[in-house]
Amino acid sequence: MFKKVLVANRGEIALRVIRACKELGIKTVAIHSEADAAGMHVRAADERICVGPAESALSYRNIPNVLSAAEITGADAIHPGYGFLSENAHFAEVCESIGVKFIGPTSENIALMGDKAKAREIVARRGLPVTPGSPGELKSEQEAREAAAKIGYPVIIKAAAGGGGRGMRVVNSTDEVARAFQAAQAEAKSTFGNDSVYLERYFLEPRHIEVQIAADSRGHVVYLGERDCSIQRRHQKLVEETPSPAVDEKLRREIGRVAVEAVKAVHYRNLGTVEFLLDKDHNFFFMEMNTRIQVEHPITEMVTGIDLIKEQITLANGQPLSFRQPDIRLTGHSLECRINAEDPEKFTPSPGVISRYCAPGGFGVRVDSAMESNAVVVPYYDSMIAKVITHGRDRLEAMARMRRALDEFVIEGIKTTIPLHKRILNDPDFQKGHVSTTYLERFLAS
Amino acid sequence: MFKKVLVANRGEIALRVIRACKELGIKTVAIHSEADAAGMHVRAADERICVGPAESALSYRNIPNVLSAAEITGADAIHPGYGFLSENAHFAEVCESIGVKFIGPTSENIALMGDKAKAREIVARRGLPVTPGSPGELKSEQEAREAAAKIGYPVIIKAAAGGGGRGMRVVNSTDEVARAFQAAQAEAKSTFGNDSVYLERYFLEPRHIEVQIAADSRGHVVYLGERDCSIQRRHQKLVEETPSPAVDEKLRREIGRVAVEAVKAVHYRNLGTVEFLLDKDHNFFFMEMNTRIQVEHPITEMVTGIDLIKEQITLANGQPLSFRQPDIRLTGHSLECRINAEDPEKFTPSPGVISRYCAPGGFGVRVDSAMESNAVVVPYYDSMIAKVITHGRDRLEAMARMRRALDEFVIEGIKTTIPLHKRILNDPDFQKGHVSTTYLERFLAS
């Protein structure tokens, strides 16, 4: 097993990885920017290295400094968390070349699946369902118009290197193609340094269903149920749950099989998530794959009992999967609410000092957070400061627990999205499971 | 369902009950002594009533004041928690007589099982295994000597109304009988107001194994696995776990069957715990029954997924059990460490202000506590201030999580038993599961 893991991240996910390492008896190195010197993840680790100033490009995403930190501390593996360097194929490659294990898929896996247009092509070629769209990258507005005409409007133009809702434009008619194409290309270029875009059918009220997969180096691939992440604001997930209220046992097996086949197509290793759109008629289409741990991984842990971060680490270490498909039993229901340091109505960021922090506890409630009383929410990074995860025997109990937990959660000194989550939990449509990716927009407008 | 439940307790168990009520949509009334006005359980409830001064006999155990509190707030049920009035048959009876539901067994159940000597008799009469001992109450030293001679020394003299290790004396030879008999009788009288004592064989290194049972008013009785509570100091449990490392599937079914038969013998209702001694040869003997929720109930919740407090409430409301025996599947392994406000070496109480409190979190870790930063541990009641409960796929993972959680737990300003728990978790004998009720004494002496 690894002796020492460098955690190339911050906040709750860094703490999550450190906790898993501790339970596995592995030493940890925290890296941090100058702004995060007092962070809980820094204190929780065995060693700490400052890798740069607040700006993440110069610290958490500074490849030479991160690798030097691994070198001088003698870390034999790096866990990238999510965001930052987690889907950077070049970083994974350099790690491999200097003999530091990258805890995640191979650099080829990342490169292949990181190009969303290429990933669609590979999956479609295996005869698996893919959202109708352009076969690959769109070279020109003209190509975009032709592809859109073939599949029918509305369509959505997306950055091939995209993620997090950046570089996307919905197009309702042929007149709008030129402007949307240029805008998406420009945003893709500025955000991801790559102006490659593609196009697919735009579904009106789809669900976002994703399947957690795990693969070992012996070619075993399993799926661990789905997550319904339909509640999003500007493509940012807010509430996730498993199982999906829209997925029955039969559909679960079908989507699971497709997800497993998709990742087998690229000889995928380690954990990953295959994202699908599910339309109203229960047709599902491959959208893209995330080649890292997801923010919302805890809900899968709650219903399977499997520690996904530990599994990532042991898989990266070359061990076989600790379970086979028949061992995976989904028990009960789990929800996650992402608590952001934001105004719950205007969504403006609300950094500052948390003057009082008291997390909910008790049966079926889990909080993943690196916050505490007197902690500072710095303004340089993602605004998510805590994840409240509940588990219940059924969806009703998981929801009742979430309401109870949100009521208990005390965060003073800054604004958070807790009030918004309370409103969502009290909404009859949400309670009935009647949601889609457009749910939140309508809900906020009402 | 009940509209409003009065919680006749304090601290973590009061908060636990309030949380369950919230999840069931039931309003709550907290009672408190003058010393507990700022307690978290008081803030968590919908209503609050001060029922007396710090001294529990004048507040939490003051039956007229507690019942008046129920009356003036219009509560239709009372949850007694553990300790205080929870095993007071008279209190349960008065509740029944004034039309306030006592959330627990019937007053007859409590009276019958509350007399430990009588309970042994009933169970033995059904042909179930009972620790060899006097058939009932011992009237005199002579009777004690005769009974001891019949079953062989060492024996233990116990208070019939006993609990918590009070009113107990170990007797190694006939010479010691007189003194032990008188001492046990006197202590029984002063502690429980009842000098009735009985005697049973004293096992040298037994395990304390208890079985959680649940019974509804239609006569269905189920068991929810066992708990191994062998790690005790002066008959006070410190660490509990389920499943027991000493119980296999076959023995589990046998002990479960005996526990179910024992409670059926008294037409028991609601939740309860049947306590057994398990000797080195895997023989088990009925010891006594606890007619209330136990401190250590969370570990059973972790492996069954069943909320025992909610089940208590719905059963008291006349609903059938929400599960049958075949529905109960034990998943993984769970441990509980009781954190006391005590010096971890001398066990002297350490009340005071908690200047900083930061509970552990993350996957598989549950903390049941009513503490927070700036909370005051008052010196009038039990010293237990938190329960750390972990769950893992197996015993190894549950132990690794517990070590990680104990390392994370920050309680400043007072002394706690956290360091002792860390030592126990690192002890090879504990890690191998080689423990008995004498384990801790030896461990502390080493």
Add this chain to the structure above:
Amino acid sequence: MSRKKPRRSKRHGTPIVLPGSFAGATSAQDAAAQQRQIQDLIDLLKRNHLTELEIERAGVRIRVRHEAAVKTVSAAVSEAGGTGQTVSPHTSPPNELAEDTAGHITITSPIVGTFYRSPSPDADPYVEEGDFVKRGQVLCIVEAMKLMNEIESEVDGRITKILVESTKPVEYGQALFLIDPKATP
């Protein structure tokens, strides 16, 4: 049976320590300007989430502290929110009562129950505000468990305030009457 409400000093407070030399302002104008400056310092402190600020100039030293714990306590009450139909005003500043009752005796409820000012619905109240009462005189009834418990005065004096309405629930230790023991008829 009655108990005295102990006069307690306020639990939370933000101590502002001013050395004596600071008070040596000569004119009212100076004093006002100084006051403003201190307020500015406090604002500065708060704006910046500081806990302490100290300034010394030409024999004048100003030190401003802001205790974090205080904020926590008071905030906690409002935030937890679950106080609902609180029976007694536990969270009201204890000073209010203490100030009102300087030198007065508070008669509190020794039990939990329902407060009645008269022996029966049709009867007159035992006492009214302004009445002079003798030690041992019945002031009210608190009903608990269907039993009527008469509450007597501890002292001779004048009823200055009746704090609870008839038929309302009262908890243990709740203040019922204020009596001025120095008043004479």
Add this chain to the structure above:
Amino acid sequence: MSRKKPRRSKRHGTPIVLPGSFAGATSAQDAAAQQRQIQDLIDLLKRNHLTELEIERAGVRIRVRHEAAVKTVSAAVSEAGGTGQTVSPHTSPPNELAEDTAGHITITSPIVGTFYRSPSPDADPYVEEGDFVKRGQVLCIVEAMKLMNEIESEVDGRITKILVESTKPVEYGQALFLIDPKATP
């Protein structure tokens, strides 16, 4: 390859330059200016993650503390226990260094790597304490990713202190040298 370190007021212990006007405010205008200066100090404090700042000049003493976060850190370190082989003394009292370095320039590491005082194991060190150096002169090497990064002096001056031992790991922003820019050969 070498990188220049921009001269910034660094985390701990870089000289803090006070405006000369700070001494002895007399008028309201002065007082306002002083307020601004205090705010500047506070910003300085925060930017530098200091816990306390005390300045005394010509009868004016200013002390600013920022306690809450700090308390957390230090307490946490002892409790969490996991600091292990901490590379840099983050939690050391920042004041100590600040006092030592009043008026001095700190040369910090712009990258994470291994510190070497000489170009090769057999060679002489680039500089010794007491040496006078010129702006642009190489002071040491920080090796990262098998690349030797020469670190140059920002200023003319005298090396008053070499803060890291050769072959030791250094993190970003770690102080390497103190230079007195006012010293002349």
